[in-house]
Amino acid sequence: MGRYVVKRILGTIPLLLAITFLIFMFIHLIPGDPARLLAGIDATDQEVETIREQLGLNQPLLVQYGEYMKGLFTGDLGNSVKNNATVMATILPRFKPTIILTITSMIWATILGVFLGIIAAVRRGKPLDYFCMIIAISGISVPGFWLGLELIQIFSVNLGWFPTAGLETARSYVLPSITMGCGIMAILARFTRSSMLENMKEDYVRTARAKGLSEPAVIMKCAFRNSLIEVVTVASLQIGGLLSGSVMTETVFSIPGLGRLLVDSINYRDYKVVQALLLFFALEYIIINLITDIVYGFLNPKIRYS
């Protein structure tokens, strides 16, 4: 097991390096002169040259990459052109709303998704199954930004139950959470259902019935117990997607989170911030995948004891 963990951790290092390089290259991939882009259209040649020097863009690429990596390890991600502050100072206050949203939507989506999935599997082929699966496939198909706007329309504009934007009260989180979690709920419902159906065909379920276990016990203790490992895996893999899914939700609800910051920074051509956010989203995704893999290993005795 220890070897498995070490192997998985070492395995992600090349991936991390490749990703940092790609994100470092981001600024160079933009067509045109990055220094001029950063300086703005009406900057003089002198100003452009100063920026070039400041950013070290006149040095060879590899030296620049080295500087960039050094910056990463010391927490120096450069300066935001828009805010006149460091990138770190720009990003840090944006974490809280995104993380709260991610957690709240994850919680309701997992509970409801797994619940619907189990019900659908147990009532397979019956009206209830179709009902759950219609909810699920709708959840996958609905554009989050539209759902968000319709929720605002109905619950904020018409009924006045929730604020339309911002994050003043706990109530403000309700509609964004629903919007953000919808897709995950749907994915988990579908996954739980197919995993349950798969497991209910297994021989050990027949054994459990032959032992004299009642049907609810067979479903929960036996079939679901086996699905649980996979469901947990799939659910945690969704967290990575959720953080970046915040882009749409935060734009719709005008929430000052990381996703919104990304959109604003792209619009302002604040490339250092864009770079830092992309790096964060990618790292977060890789790390969550890594943790998921390791946890999966712990939950699955076949991997734990080999």
Next chain:
Amino acid sequence: MSETILEVKNLRTEFKREKSYVTAIHDVSFSLNKGEIVGLVGESGCGKSVTSMSIMRLLGDTSGKITNGEIRFKGRNLLDLSEREMQTIRGSRISMIFQDPMSSLNPPIRIEKQMIEAVRIHENCSKEQARKIAADMLHEVGIPDVENTLRSYPHQLSGGMCQRVMIAMAMACKPELLIADEPTTALDVTIQAQIMDLMKKIQKENGTTILLITHDLGVVAQMCSRVLVMYAGRIVEQADVHELFYNPKHPYTKGLIACVPKIGSDVRRLPSIPGSVPDLSVMPKGCKFAPRCQYASDRCLKGEPDLVLVDGRENHWIRCYLESKDQTM
């Protein structure tokens, strides 16, 4: 005559296929006496497993339905019981073991927990007592390192060990009837012999009745006192084991026996029964075996014979026109 444990009368089980129902087993009747081992043989797809799942009433998840007949266990018709009453019988009075022992145990759960669960469903006892029963049972089925086995996960055990665990689990509540559905098919030949010896020992020591489902006539000859031969969802011949092997009557039984390779015989050409078991939805009209039977006459293609006693024999029943010439159509 000793006490009858199980009596199956005119059992009929149907499966839903898209729109129509097809009959998987038809008019199956037999009885099992206390303490005997009865073999149920036939090719795959002839309804052996459906029969056993019908007795356990575990067809629910396969869209199968018992549409006729009685299954009397110690006089009580199991088909009249509620699902809840049936649960108290499964695993305590009637137990079952299966073909693939490795996949019949739940992978992420320790043997210990699975066995304790099996005991505590039926017996009102503490975890410690249940664990003690489990350990005793494992000892009884010949597992050398009981403590280690209890702490293991299924994938850490070999196939033979898993089957021993399955048997221990099935026997934990001292059932009167054990249904063994091809218990050794997935195992090596040497392990197979050990498991068979174990089942024989259990039958002797506990007086358990065993219904042994198999397609291996060698196993039947070694284990059983009586044999039921099934074909296309019907019992086609039923006799004591000696009678069946030395005096087989049904052409299908004869074919099966001829297929068993014998040491010393000419093995250059293994005999086989031509054709295959008919599909449930396209059953032939008359005798279900007629299309594969070399003695089939017009009569066999038109009407289906009943299960009748062979002339001049006790306990030898057959479903064939050839041996019961007086039977009317």
Next chain:
Amino acid sequence: MAEESVVRQSAEELPKPKSPYKEFARKFLKRKAAVVSLIFIIVLALVAIFGPMVIRYNPNAADYTALLQGPSPKHIWGTDEFGRDVFARLIAGTRLSLSVALGSVVVGTAIGIILGLLAGFYGGIVDSIVMRGSDILFAFPDILLAIAIVAILGPGVINVVIAVAVFTVPSFARIIRSATLEVKEAPYVEVARSIGCTNSRILWKHIFPGTVQSMIVNFTMRIGTAILASSSLSFLGFGANVTEPDWGTMLSQGRNYLNTAPHMVLCPGLLIFLTVLAFNLLGDGLRDTLDPKIK
């Protein structure tokens, strides 16, 4: 011989094998949701092709006497902030939205298939490069990759197509790779190899057909995802074009009039939703029909 005649007789009794296409059609037609979705998609495609020729209003013609009107007999889905007919704009937008989605998925699928086949068939270093590459792309979840690409390239139809295509490639490459690995071990491919088929022949004649089923299913589903992704980009303002009618852009413009003209959000959103839903249901139906193992 008596035995042989019996065998022949029973072989004749077997039902004749049905045509695989007929069998497929028969099974598919049973899935009503998928059939309805297919009809919806066909109608949508017809609208995309012929719609702009038959609509009453010029989708770009402003009418300052009819701003932000709700649905009425004159404008069945109302007008927008410039008095343009929302229905006409949606019809016109169908062409752009569908062609962006289709174009990007076709490009992404083609690249993904080639990479997946090569990776699965040759293994070794080719496999490592393709798989590590897709790992890197996968590290930018969901539309983040598309956003990053558009951030680099700037808005525009072609750039959106590229962005969505890139985001389609890795999933296809992976699916095709694992399907290839599975098929590669199949006895019929070993037979082909044993009779001396060349690699490229095995690849195209034997392995490729074995992956078609999973490709059809994935292709269908991916179009739904591509419509979601491209309309998301449009909504964020990174989309194709602000002047050309486009579902996502219309929705984003309607956002500002949620109080006064809710139809401006409702109509395009519902259309995106139903279109994506149709592609997903069709994909589900195809999967269940083609591969009954997965349920």
